Amino acid sequence: MAYRPSKRAKRGMEEIRLNITPIMNLMVVLIPLLIGSVEYIKLGIIELNLPPEALGPESEALAELPQEDELKLDLTVTITDQGFFISSGMAVLSGKEAGKPTIPIEAYGYDFNTLSNKLYEIKQKAKDRFPDHNHIIIMAEPDIDYQTIVSTMDAARARIDSTTQVRQTLFPVVSLSAGIF
């Protein structure tokens, strides 16, 4: 008789042995590479767009927008070496005594928390009454350093309420003014 496969020997599935070495090779190369490319410092940007009027005589054509007579808030924060002065188009918010800064400088530096809280109060009152309630103008004495300007912009942009931990937007649109030279 011809060769007939035995009916008794039933072989199970042969185990396929996965060769792990190339996969481990991949892991050992990729993982240190990705760990090494982790970011240590993150960069951010603050946008400041100059209004068309500041562009000089060539761009006067852009400034054709009619000047309306509406009431503007024109909120201004002036940074001096004595502290912050907060003023609007109509009045200056004075501090403890007349002529003193609204928020005097503390021993540890500028008091940005009080600034945020004060600006929050102003925002609540100004929100419904003025069209430019998102704008703030920042002025500073010539010697004030850049970090203080950036921190003031941060304090004026948003505030995190200490009790509810909710982020409240204050004045995100910032203009820098040349002022006191």
Added chain:
Amino acid sequence: MAFVPSHRKKHKTGGGHAHLQLTSMMDMFTIILVFLLKTYSTHGQLIKPSPDLTLPSSVIRNEPEVGLDITITTDWMLVNGKKVIPTRKIEDINGYIIPGLRQELKRHADIAKDMEIKHGAKFSGKVTIQGDKSLPYRTLIKVMATCGQSDYPNMRLVVYQERIS
């Protein structure tokens, strides 16, 4: 007798070889790999860290953008890597416009407008300002005024992101 377990084989310790459990190691490596791939970011580096240039910190969370680069270190002011004027000299300038900077900016603006005509790449007028955090306000104002007068009104100040603790 029933089967009695051998007393001699009980004390065999197997020779001291450790078997590497490859399955759990593979699991761990796969999970680490997936996590790292998820947090991998391909933003290009815009700044050269150097002792002369410590950017101010801010809580803002906007992503950095590409634009004409003006770097003001404690020693020099550079436009796209090219030295323009020593930082100390900026304070001596009367008025708001810095002549060297204005020339450089006009040159770049002309090239960019040329490209706009030839290739249609819109001239964005964006300039990224990297300044050391100890710069006085008057220097910053002069730089910004010069940019505004030289067809670059859209300014982006580059800062380090602070962790909100």
